[in-house]
Amino acid sequence: MSKVQQLSVSKTSVSKVAILVLAIVFAAGLFVVGFDQGHIFSVVYGEQAFVDLTIHELTHDMRHAAGFPCH
């Protein structure tokens, strides 16, 4: 006689590569919104980026509103 048995198996198998990709997205996004003081654009614009603070000003209001330290 056959019986139907329901197993409570709900595997959550995601690859380590996916975890790594999301970890990089997390770190990069957090830096952009929470901590950049011209660092990212300085790669292209040099010291001027630390004066212009383009990304800092763009994320300024969210930075304050989300609780990150600001000037």
Place this chain on the structure above:
Amino acid sequence: MKSVLFIVIVIVSGALAGAIHGTVNFAIVEPYLDQAIGIENENLFASGEEDDNPQFWADYEEYRVWQKSGQVLAGIILGVAMGSLFGIVYALSRNSLPGKNDVTKAVVLAGIMWITVYLIPFLKYPANPPTVGETETVVLRSILYILFIAISGFGAFAFYKLSQKLQSNKKYLGLIGYVIFIIIAFFVMPENPDEITAPMNLVNEFRLMSVLGVTSFWISVGIILGLLWNKFDNSKLSPDYS
């Protein structure tokens, strides 16, 4: 779940929740930011650093428009970032979370992360509006804030792992251990070095709106990721015929 699908639903849920966060902020936090920046401008005029003239106000309008226009965009970027962390933790802890479906499980985890990586760090280092915060201390304050988030987040994870090794009737000791640990960290970590010179009613109302905004993110990301996971996960309960 396939890796690409997992990454996509995590990023989409983070982006949508971030857009909600940015929109909520736009409605309830912006008035307080304008008020605080108004005080900042008055201080600049009083100290002689800036002159109250049409050129100043033209420049001011230009950069305030730029700052305000970034509220929702920055919300999406921050949402994708925090949503990614949430997705990682959800994938790794899903089988241990209480709840019969992914929405319940994800909302429970969002609540836990709201407390451990937002509310507890906020109680130690609360949000401040513009005009509070010295430029010279911003690096120190950033280090303290991120360090306290890491201490609280990794502390919660460590005590959770510890509780797994305890007998079922003693698992609550993990929670007690975390509470004691975070209270010690709370008093050991240095205070924010900056003095608050703005009116306290403005600062407190800003902080309340800030909490409401961030809370809207955590509720949204839990519900949206849970719904998407329910929809696209194909490793649900499967009948076993024997």
